[in-house]
Amino acid sequence: MSEFIVVFIILLAFEIAYIQAAKKLHIVDRPHHQSSHVGAVIRGGGIVFYIAYALWSVMHGMKWGSGLVGITLLAGVSFIDDVRSISPKVRLICQFIAIAFVLERSGLLHQTPHVIIILVIACVGAVNIYNFMDGINGITGGYSLVVSCALLYVNAYMVHFAPSSLIVYIILSLIVFNVFNFRQKAKCFAGDVGSLAIGFIIVLFVLNLALRGQSMSWISMLVVYGVDGGMTILHRILLRENLMKPHKKHAYQIMANELRMPHLIVSGIYMGLQAICCVWYIAYPGYWSFFLQVGILSVIYLLFMKKYYHLHVK
Secondary structure (H helix, E strand, C coil): HHHHHHHHHHHHHHHHHHHHHHHHCCCCCCCCCCCCCCCCCECCHHHHHHHHHHHHHHHHCCCHHHHHHHHHHHHHHHHHHCCCCCCHHHHHHHHHHHHHHHHHHHHCCCCCCCHHHHHHHHHHHHHHHHHHHCCCHHHHHHHHHHHHHHHHHHHHHHCCCCCCHHHHHHHHHHHHHHHHCCCCCEEEEEEEHHHHHHHHHHHHHHHHHHHCCCCCCHHHHHHHHHHHHHHHHHHHHHHCCCCCCCCCCCCHHHHHCCEEEEEEHHHHHHHHHHHHHHHHHHHHCCCHHHHHHHHHHHHHHHHHHHHHHHHHHC
Protein backbone atom coordinates (compact mmCIF):
# COMPACT_ATOMS: atom_id res chain seq x y z
CA MET A 1 0.00 0.00 0.00
CA SER A 2 2.85 2.40 0.85
CA GLU A 3 4.27 1.80 -2.63
CA PHE A 4 1.04 2.94 -4.26
CA ILE A 5 0.84 6.05 -2.07
CA VAL A 6 4.38 7.02 -3.09
CA VAL A 7 3.59 6.35 -6.75
CA PHE A 8 0.44 8.47 -6.56
CA ILE A 9 2.41 11.38 -5.08
CA ILE A 10 5.09 11.03 -7.79
CA LEU A 11 2.52 10.98 -10.58
CA LEU A 12 0.62 13.94 -9.10
CA ALA A 13 3.84 15.95 -8.74
CA PHE A 14 4.80 15.08 -12.31
CA GLU A 15 1.42 16.17 -13.68
CA ILE A 16 1.56 19.50 -11.83
CA ALA A 17 5.12 20.07 -13.07
CA TYR A 18 4.14 19.18 -16.64
CA ILE A 19 1.19 21.59 -16.64
CA GLN A 20 3.44 24.41 -15.43
CA ALA A 21 6.12 23.59 -18.00
CA ALA A 22 3.56 23.30 -20.81
CA LYS A 23 2.23 26.76 -19.95
CA LYS A 24 5.70 28.26 -20.35
CA LEU A 25 6.36 26.31 -23.57
CA HIS A 26 2.89 27.14 -24.96
CA ILE A 27 1.94 23.48 -25.47
CA VAL A 28 -1.75 24.25 -25.70
CA ASP A 29 -4.82 23.08 -27.58
CA ARG A 30 -6.51 26.08 -29.14
CA PRO A 31 -10.16 25.74 -30.24
CA HIS A 32 -10.92 25.35 -33.96
CA HIS A 33 -13.91 24.35 -36.05
CA GLN A 34 -13.54 20.69 -35.02
CA SER A 35 -13.22 21.41 -31.29
CA SER A 36 -15.80 20.87 -28.56
CA HIS A 37 -14.16 23.29 -26.14
CA VAL A 38 -13.52 27.03 -25.87
CA GLY A 39 -10.31 28.72 -24.80
CA ALA A 40 -6.72 27.45 -24.88
CA VAL A 41 -6.09 24.38 -22.68
CA ILE A 42 -2.82 22.61 -21.83
CA ARG A 43 -2.24 19.72 -24.19
CA GLY A 44 -0.50 16.41 -23.49
CA GLY A 45 -1.48 15.93 -19.84
CA GLY A 46 -2.10 12.27 -20.64
CA ILE A 47 1.66 11.73 -20.77
CA VAL A 48 1.20 10.70 -17.13
CA PHE A 49 -0.16 7.35 -18.41
CA TYR A 50 3.16 6.65 -20.11
CA ILE A 51 5.07 7.77 -17.02
CA ALA A 52 3.06 5.32 -14.91
CA TYR A 53 3.89 2.41 -17.22
CA ALA A 54 7.57 3.38 -17.39
CA LEU A 55 7.75 3.87 -13.62
CA TRP A 56 6.25 0.44 -13.00
CA SER A 57 8.74 -1.13 -15.44
CA VAL A 58 11.70 0.47 -13.68
CA MET A 59 10.46 -0.48 -10.22
CA HIS A 60 9.63 -4.07 -11.19
CA GLY A 61 12.71 -5.25 -13.01
CA MET A 62 11.73 -4.18 -16.53
CA LYS A 63 9.01 -6.81 -16.78
CA TRP A 64 6.84 -6.51 -19.88
CA GLY A 65 9.85 -4.79 -21.46
CA SER A 66 8.61 -5.17 -25.03
CA GLY A 67 5.46 -3.30 -24.04
CA LEU A 68 7.64 -0.49 -22.67
CA VAL A 69 9.54 -0.27 -25.95
CA GLY A 70 6.28 -0.10 -27.90
CA ILE A 71 4.62 2.53 -25.71
CA THR A 72 7.82 4.61 -25.61
CA LEU A 73 7.88 4.76 -29.41
CA LEU A 74 4.16 5.54 -29.59
CA ALA A 75 4.21 8.15 -26.81
CA GLY A 76 7.36 9.80 -28.16
CA VAL A 77 6.02 10.30 -31.66
CA SER A 78 2.59 11.33 -30.35
CA PHE A 79 4.08 13.92 -28.00
CA ILE A 80 6.10 15.44 -30.84
CA ASP A 81 2.89 15.53 -32.88
CA ASP A 82 1.16 17.37 -30.00
CA VAL A 83 3.88 20.02 -30.11
CA ARG A 84 4.19 20.27 -33.88
CA SER A 85 2.44 18.22 -36.55
CA ILE A 86 4.00 15.05 -37.94
CA SER A 87 3.06 13.35 -41.21
CA PRO A 88 0.12 10.94 -40.72
CA LYS A 89 2.14 8.28 -42.57
CA VAL A 90 4.98 8.54 -40.05
CA ARG A 91 2.53 8.31 -37.15
CA LEU A 92 0.85 5.27 -38.67
CA ILE A 93 4.13 3.46 -39.31
CA CYS A 94 5.18 4.05 -35.70
CA GLN A 95 1.83 2.75 -34.49
CA PHE A 96 2.25 -0.47 -36.47
CA ILE A 97 5.75 -0.96 -35.04
CA ALA A 98 4.49 -0.29 -31.50
CA ILE A 99 1.68 -2.82 -31.91
CA ALA A 100 4.23 -5.37 -33.16
CA PHE A 101 5.85 -5.11 -29.72
CA VAL A 102 2.43 -5.77 -28.14
CA LEU A 103 2.09 -8.95 -30.20
CA GLU A 104 5.62 -9.97 -29.23
CA ARG A 105 4.76 -9.49 -25.56
CA SER A 106 1.63 -11.59 -26.03
CA GLY A 107 3.51 -14.31 -27.93
CA LEU A 108 1.47 -13.77 -31.09
CA LEU A 109 4.35 -13.11 -33.47
CA HIS A 110 4.68 -16.86 -33.86
CA GLN A 111 1.30 -17.03 -35.61
CA THR A 112 0.92 -17.39 -39.37
CA PRO A 113 1.57 -14.16 -41.38
CA HIS A 114 -2.07 -13.55 -42.29
CA VAL A 115 -3.14 -13.88 -38.64
CA ILE A 116 -0.40 -11.43 -37.59
CA ILE A 117 -1.51 -8.92 -40.24
CA ILE A 118 -5.14 -9.13 -39.11
CA LEU A 119 -4.17 -8.72 -35.45
CA VAL A 120 -1.88 -5.75 -36.15
CA ILE A 121 -4.54 -3.95 -38.20
CA ALA A 122 -7.21 -4.68 -35.57
CA CYS A 123 -5.04 -3.44 -32.69
CA VAL A 124 -3.94 -0.29 -34.54
CA GLY A 125 -7.61 0.37 -35.34
CA ALA A 126 -8.59 -0.10 -31.67
CA VAL A 127 -5.85 2.26 -30.45
CA ASN A 128 -6.92 4.90 -32.97
CA ILE A 129 -10.58 4.57 -31.97
CA TYR A 130 -9.41 5.39 -28.46
CA ASN A 131 -7.74 8.48 -29.89
CA PHE A 132 -10.85 9.47 -31.89
CA MET A 133 -13.02 9.21 -28.78
CA ASP A 134 -10.89 11.75 -26.91
CA GLY A 135 -12.80 14.95 -27.59
CA ILE A 136 -14.55 16.21 -24.46
CA ASN A 137 -13.67 16.70 -20.81
CA GLY A 138 -13.56 13.52 -18.77
CA ILE A 139 -14.35 10.95 -21.43
CA THR A 140 -10.90 9.41 -21.88
CA GLY A 141 -9.95 9.49 -18.21
CA GLY A 142 -13.37 8.47 -16.93
CA TYR A 143 -14.02 5.69 -19.42
CA SER A 144 -10.52 4.27 -19.02
CA LEU A 145 -10.87 4.32 -15.24
CA VAL A 146 -14.05 2.23 -15.45
CA VAL A 147 -12.39 -0.26 -17.80
CA SER A 148 -9.20 -0.46 -15.71
CA CYS A 149 -11.11 -1.10 -12.48
CA ALA A 150 -13.10 -3.87 -14.19
CA LEU A 151 -9.87 -5.38 -15.53
CA LEU A 152 -8.32 -5.27 -12.05
CA TYR A 153 -11.27 -7.26 -10.70
CA VAL A 154 -11.10 -9.79 -13.53
CA ASN A 155 -7.34 -10.15 -13.05
CA ALA A 156 -7.75 -10.81 -9.33
CA TYR A 157 -10.78 -13.12 -9.33
CA MET A 158 -11.32 -14.61 -12.79
CA VAL A 159 -8.42 -14.68 -15.26
CA HIS A 160 -4.91 -13.59 -14.33
CA PHE A 161 -3.53 -11.85 -17.41
CA ALA A 162 -1.23 -9.11 -16.08
CA PRO A 163 0.62 -8.02 -12.93
CA SER A 164 -2.00 -6.47 -10.66
CA SER A 165 0.46 -3.80 -9.57
CA LEU A 166 0.77 -2.57 -13.18
CA ILE A 167 -3.00 -2.18 -13.46
CA VAL A 168 -3.03 -0.28 -10.15
CA TYR A 169 -0.27 2.06 -11.41
CA ILE A 170 -2.40 2.82 -14.49
CA ILE A 171 -5.48 3.40 -12.31
CA LEU A 172 -3.48 5.84 -10.17
CA SER A 173 -2.35 7.72 -13.29
CA LEU A 174 -5.96 7.95 -14.44
CA ILE A 175 -7.06 9.34 -11.08
CA VAL A 176 -4.31 11.96 -11.27
CA PHE A 177 -5.28 12.91 -14.82
CA ASN A 178 -8.97 13.12 -13.91
CA VAL A 179 -8.15 15.59 -11.14
CA PHE A 180 -7.20 18.04 -13.89
CA ASN A 181 -9.45 16.89 -16.72
CA PHE A 182 -12.70 15.56 -15.24
CA ARG A 183 -14.12 19.00 -14.59
CA GLN A 184 -16.33 21.48 -16.40
CA LYS A 185 -13.32 23.63 -17.27
CA ALA A 186 -10.40 21.26 -17.78
CA LYS A 187 -6.89 22.24 -16.75
CA CYS A 188 -5.37 19.95 -19.37
CA PHE A 189 -6.27 17.56 -22.18
CA ALA A 190 -4.80 14.12 -22.77
CA GLY A 191 -3.49 15.01 -26.21
CA ASP A 192 -2.48 12.36 -28.72
CA VAL A 193 0.30 11.25 -26.38
CA GLY A 194 -2.28 10.49 -23.69
CA SER A 195 -5.15 9.02 -25.68
CA LEU A 196 -2.85 6.80 -27.77
CA ALA A 197 -0.79 5.74 -24.74
CA ILE A 198 -3.80 4.71 -22.65
CA GLY A 199 -5.36 3.10 -25.72
CA PHE A 200 -2.15 1.11 -26.21
CA ILE A 201 -2.13 0.02 -22.56
CA ILE A 202 -5.81 -0.98 -22.49
CA VAL A 203 -5.51 -2.89 -25.78
CA LEU A 204 -2.44 -4.67 -24.37
CA PHE A 205 -4.41 -5.66 -21.28
CA VAL A 206 -7.51 -6.82 -23.17
CA LEU A 207 -5.46 -8.75 -25.73
CA ASN A 208 -3.66 -10.63 -22.97
CA LEU A 209 -6.97 -11.22 -21.21
CA ALA A 210 -8.50 -12.63 -24.39
CA LEU A 211 -5.54 -14.98 -24.82
CA ARG A 212 -5.47 -16.16 -21.21
CA GLY A 213 -9.25 -16.36 -21.06
CA GLN A 214 -9.27 -18.17 -24.43
CA SER A 215 -12.09 -16.02 -25.78
CA MET A 216 -12.11 -12.85 -27.86
CA SER A 217 -15.50 -12.07 -26.29
CA TRP A 218 -13.54 -10.31 -23.52
CA ILE A 219 -13.59 -7.36 -25.92
CA SER A 220 -16.80 -6.58 -24.03
CA MET A 221 -14.49 -4.65 -21.71
CA LEU A 222 -14.30 -2.07 -24.55
CA VAL A 223 -17.62 -2.62 -26.29
CA VAL A 224 -19.04 0.91 -25.90
CA TYR A 225 -16.06 2.56 -27.57
CA GLY A 226 -15.97 -0.25 -30.10
CA VAL A 227 -19.59 0.18 -31.19
CA ASP A 228 -19.47 3.98 -31.27
CA GLY A 229 -16.17 4.02 -33.16
CA GLY A 230 -17.10 1.21 -35.53
CA MET A 231 -20.56 2.57 -36.35
CA THR A 232 -19.17 6.06 -36.89
CA ILE A 233 -16.50 4.75 -39.27
CA LEU A 234 -19.16 2.80 -41.18
CA HIS A 235 -21.34 5.92 -41.34
CA ARG A 236 -18.47 7.97 -42.76
CA ILE A 237 -17.70 5.26 -45.34
CA LEU A 238 -21.34 5.37 -46.48
CA LEU A 239 -21.01 9.16 -46.76
CA ARG A 240 -17.81 8.62 -48.80
CA GLU A 241 -15.77 10.79 -46.48
CA ASN A 242 -12.00 10.73 -46.07
CA LEU A 243 -11.49 8.72 -42.87
CA MET A 244 -8.16 10.45 -42.22
CA LYS A 245 -9.78 13.88 -41.89
CA PRO A 246 -11.16 15.08 -38.51
CA HIS A 247 -14.90 15.19 -37.99
CA LYS A 248 -17.60 15.69 -35.35
CA LYS A 249 -19.94 12.77 -36.09
CA HIS A 250 -19.41 10.64 -32.99
CA ALA A 251 -22.48 10.32 -30.81
CA TYR A 252 -20.70 11.99 -27.90
CA GLN A 253 -19.79 14.97 -30.13
CA ILE A 254 -23.40 15.45 -31.20
CA MET A 255 -24.47 15.27 -27.54
CA ALA A 256 -21.91 17.90 -26.54
CA ASN A 257 -22.11 20.18 -29.56
CA GLU A 258 -25.59 20.00 -31.07
CA LEU A 259 -27.55 19.03 -27.95
CA ARG A 260 -25.41 21.27 -25.69
CA MET A 261 -25.17 18.60 -23.00
CA PRO A 262 -22.50 19.27 -20.32
CA HIS A 263 -19.30 17.37 -21.08
CA LEU A 264 -19.24 15.57 -17.76
CA ILE A 265 -22.81 14.33 -18.26
CA VAL A 266 -21.88 12.90 -21.65
CA SER A 267 -18.72 11.33 -20.23
CA GLY A 268 -20.79 9.92 -17.38
CA ILE A 269 -23.17 8.29 -19.86
CA TYR A 270 -20.30 6.50 -21.59
CA MET A 271 -18.80 5.48 -18.26
CA GLY A 272 -22.15 4.18 -17.04
CA LEU A 273 -22.85 2.19 -20.20
CA GLN A 274 -19.41 0.58 -20.12
CA ALA A 275 -19.71 -0.17 -16.40
CA ILE A 276 -23.03 -1.95 -17.05
CA CYS A 277 -21.48 -3.95 -19.90
CA CYS A 278 -18.46 -4.92 -17.77
CA VAL A 279 -20.60 -6.07 -14.84
CA TRP A 280 -22.94 -7.91 -17.22
CA TYR A 281 -20.08 -9.75 -18.92
CA ILE A 282 -18.32 -10.58 -15.63
CA ALA A 283 -21.58 -12.08 -14.33
CA TYR A 284 -22.42 -13.89 -17.57
CA PRO A 285 -19.22 -14.32 -19.64
CA GLY A 286 -19.37 -15.68 -23.16
CA TYR A 287 -19.95 -14.77 -26.78
CA TRP A 288 -23.71 -14.55 -26.35
CA SER A 289 -23.23 -11.69 -23.84
CA PHE A 290 -20.78 -9.93 -26.14
CA PHE A 291 -22.96 -10.13 -29.25
CA LEU A 292 -26.08 -9.15 -27.31
CA GLN A 293 -24.26 -6.08 -25.99
CA VAL A 294 -23.09 -5.17 -29.50
CA GLY A 295 -26.64 -5.56 -30.80
CA ILE A 296 -28.26 -3.44 -28.08
CA LEU A 297 -25.63 -0.68 -28.31
CA SER A 298 -25.87 -0.63 -32.11
CA VAL A 299 -29.66 -0.18 -31.94
CA ILE A 300 -29.24 2.63 -29.40
CA TYR A 301 -26.66 4.30 -31.68
CA LEU A 302 -28.91 4.04 -34.75
CA LEU A 303 -31.97 5.39 -32.92
CA PHE A 304 -29.93 8.27 -31.52
CA MET A 305 -28.52 9.17 -34.94
CA LYS A 306 -31.93 8.89 -36.58
CA LYS A 307 -33.33 11.39 -34.12
CA TYR A 308 -30.47 13.87 -33.79
CA TYR A 309 -28.02 13.58 -36.69
CA HIS A 310 -29.99 16.14 -38.72
CA LEU A 311 -28.86 18.75 -36.19
CA HIS A 312 -25.25 18.10 -37.13
CA VAL A 313 -26.05 18.33 -40.84
CA LYS A 314 -27.67 21.72 -40.33
